[in-house]
Amino acid sequence: MADDIGDSQDRSWSGVIGPHGGYRALKSYQNAEIIHDATVAFCGRFIDRRSRTNDQMVQAARSGKQNIAEGSMASGTSTKTELKLVGVARASLEELLLDYQDFLRQHALSLWGKDHPQAQAVRGLAYARNRSYSTYKTYIEEGSPEVAANTLICLIHQANYLLDQQLRQLDQRFRQEGGFTEKLHRFRSQARGSRYPPD
Numbered sequence: 001m002a003d004d005i006g007d008s009q010d011r012s013w014s015g016v017i018g019p020h021g022g023y024r025a026l027k028s029y030q031n032a033e034i035i036h037d038a039t040v041a042f043c044g045r046f047i048d049r050r051s052r053t054n055d056q057m058v059q060a061a062r063s064g065k066q067n068i069a070e071g072s073m074a075s076g077t078s079t080k081t082e083l084k085l086v087g088v089a090r091a092s093l094e095e096l097l098l099d100y101q102d103f104l105r106q107h108a109l110s111l112w113g114k115d116h117p118q119a120q121a122v123r124g125l126a127y128a129r130n131r132s133y134s135t136y137k138t139y140i141e142e143g144s145p146e147v148a149a150n151t152l153i154c155l156i157h158q159a160n161y162l163l164d165q166q167l168r169q170l171d172q173r174f175r176q177e178g179g180f181t182e183k184l185h186r187f188r189s190q191a192r193g194s195r196y197p198p199d
Contacts, residue, residue, distance in 0.1 A: 086167055
């Protein structure tokens, strides 16, 4: 993957099974992990633990994170599966985005525009070194409901942007290189060619 989304692959692998894994280096995964941790904290503060909404929001955040990881691990043998799982992650985070927007609307709270000073401050944290949930902890655990929800909305927009880039690159790679079956055929053809050199 390009530098702007991180490198999801373990380069130690070779042969017919391509590079795969290494998802913790993916910026999309790092964002999704922060979103998951922040959503658990947000729901613990502001959403009834017994409600279906609480479960749905936490599960959507978890799905975003887990499907990026699973897609990365599947990438060595199936670009198609990786595409599908990254697409599921993207859809899960879109669902979660709507939940936060609903929360603001239903509680008569403001949705920050991208030029809002606090939104710009939160977005700027994407460039912080060693960024983790702790980078945003005070916004989520000490901020008002409006601050906490809008912080998560900013994070989800950033993650979705990265996932959109990732999906475009995966689609391009699949079009250029084909899937695992095509790779296996090329690998076997090359192996036969090296065993039986022309006279």
